[in-house]
Amino acid sequence: MSDVLWFLTRSSGIVAMILIAAAVIDGFIYSGREGGQRIRPEWWVDLHRGLGGYALIFTVFHLLTAYGADLGYRVIDIIIPGVSKQWTTAVTLGVLAFYAMLITVFTTWPKRRFRIRIWHAIHLLSLPAAIAIGVHGWQMGTDSRTGWYIALMAILTGLVIYPAGLRISGLVRSRLVTFWKA
Amino acid sequence: MPTPNDPYDDIVTPPVPDDRLSQLADRSAARPSELELNPPRHNGSKRRHAAKGSRSAALGLAVVSTLGMAAYLHQASQSSGSAATIASAPATTSTKKPFETKSLNDGVWNGDPSTNRWGLVQVAITVSGGKITAASAPLYPSDDNRSLSINRIAIPKLVQSTLTAQNGNVNSVSGATSTSESYQTSLQSAIDKSHAAS
Numbered sequence: 001m002s003d004v005l006w007f008l009t010r011s012s013g014i015v016a017m018i019l020i021a022a023a024v025i026d027g028f029i030y031s032g033r034e035g036g037q038r039i040r041p042e043w044w045v046d047l048h049r050g051l052g053g054y055a056l057i058f059t060v061f062h063l064l065t066a067y068g069a070d071l072g073y074r075v076i077d078i079i080i081p082g083v084s085k086q087w088t089t090a091v092t093l094g095v096l097a098f099y100a101m102l103i104t105v106f107t108t109w110p111k112r113r114f115r116i117r118i119w120h121a122i123h124l125l126s127l128p129a130a131i132a133i134g135v136h137g138w139q140m141g142t143d144s145r146t147g148w149y150i151a152l153m154a155i156l157t158g159l160v161i162y163p164a165g166l167r168i169s170g171l172v173r174s175r176l177v178t179f180w181k182a
Numbered sequence: 183m184p185t186p187n188d189p190y191d192d193i194v195t196p197p198v199p200d201d202r203l204s205q206l207a208d209r210s211a212a213r214p215s216e217l218e219l220n221p222p223r224h225n226g227s228k229r230r231h232a233a234k235g236s237r238s239a240a241l242g243l244a245v246v247s248t249l250g251m252a253a254y255l256h257q258a259s260q261s262s263g264s265a266a267t268i269a270s271a272p273a274t275t276s277t278k279k280p281f282e283t284k285s286l287n288d289g290v291w292n293g294d295p296s297t298n299r300w301g302l303v304q305v306a307i308t309v310s311g312g313k314i315t316a317a318s319a320p321l322y323p324s325d326d327n328r329s330l331s332i333n334r335i336a337i338p339k340l341v342q343s344t345l346t347a348q349n350g351n352v353n354s355v356s357g358a359t360s361t362s363e364s365y366q367t368s369l370q371s372a373i374d375k376s377h378a379a380s
Binding site: 003004006007008010011012014015018019022040042043044045046047050051054058061069070071072086140142143 | 231232233234236237240241244247248249250251252253255256326328330331334
């Protein structure tokens with residue numbers, strides 16, 4: 001049983017990372033209005049919410065299987081950042097990213113209760129969370145030095161950077177236009 | 183009240199008969215309302231999802247990927263373990279001897295380190311009065327958490343099995359096949375050294 005949980009820990013961690021990357025990519029496409037004419041914005045935002053929720057579910061599954069696989073972690077190690085005696089930095093990054101994901105997902109549902117700027121600032125926590133998850137996986141992932149994992153990381157990084165670049169360039173362009181009009 | 187320059191002030195609107203008014207009211211009442219014609223696709227408890235199909239596909243794909251990847255990783259670890267065993271087989275067969283009852287020479291004997299895909303395993307035995315009185319594994323894979331947690335459990339079991347068997351025929355520990363095989367190889371090497379000292 002422990003072996004099964006161990007392999008599920010590895011696979012669910014990787015799938016959770018892919019889902020997080022997909023949610024981030026979708027978010028950039030939606031907020032940058034880069035979704036094209038054929039697909040409605042509601043579709044992008046709905047998929048974005050779904051991917052974020054699934055990423056959180058798979059992360060919880062990853063944590064549960066990691067604990068069940070008897071890897072030597074205590075409950076406190078996966079709740080409080082910085083207390084783990086093994087892989088302290090990587091585990092801390094993972095725990096912090098998990099909290100950032102929790103905050104991001106659970107502030108999306110009562111979004112209307114927040115001011116849009118505050119909500120947006122909170123929602124941007126997903127970016128450092130995604131980066132922290134990548135570092136966490138790279139540092140302590142058993143498969144992180146295999147060829148397919150390196151290829152996967154390279155693809156995911158490229159897929160995130162491209163819409164992020166589009167979004168940032170769009171923001172800069174709109175700010176410049178506003179500045180010149182004023 | 184007409185304005186002074188109203189061009190239509192000479193137009194007189196004929197009064198609408200009461201029966202016509204009641205007819206219009208009946209027709210209006212009989213017409214289905216906008217809500218009945220276009221009912222909302224969701225009610226209070228169920229939200230409408232624009233990307234319902236894509237979300238379901240993403241979830242299904244994620245679940246299948248998790249299970250499939252777990253199976254693949256399991257398969258990969260099995261085949262790598264077999265490959266490592268096969269690769270180390272010539273060295274193993276050349277040094278391994280039948281589990282004999284020949285008396286051992288006293289002393290502390292370190293077996294040759296045996297490699298598997300997770301790292302090295304080395305066994306040290308203490309022989310006193312011709313019997314193995316202590317065994318330990320000064321070297322075992324501990325680079326990652328998984329190896330560490332497995333071997334922390336497996337090594338004491340293998341040591342106990344060594345003390346019971348008093349030869350290289352120790353029981354493998356389930357879930358620690360690679361470590362067990364390497365342990366047996368290194369243990370046999372230590373026993374051979376003890377024999378060779380005579």
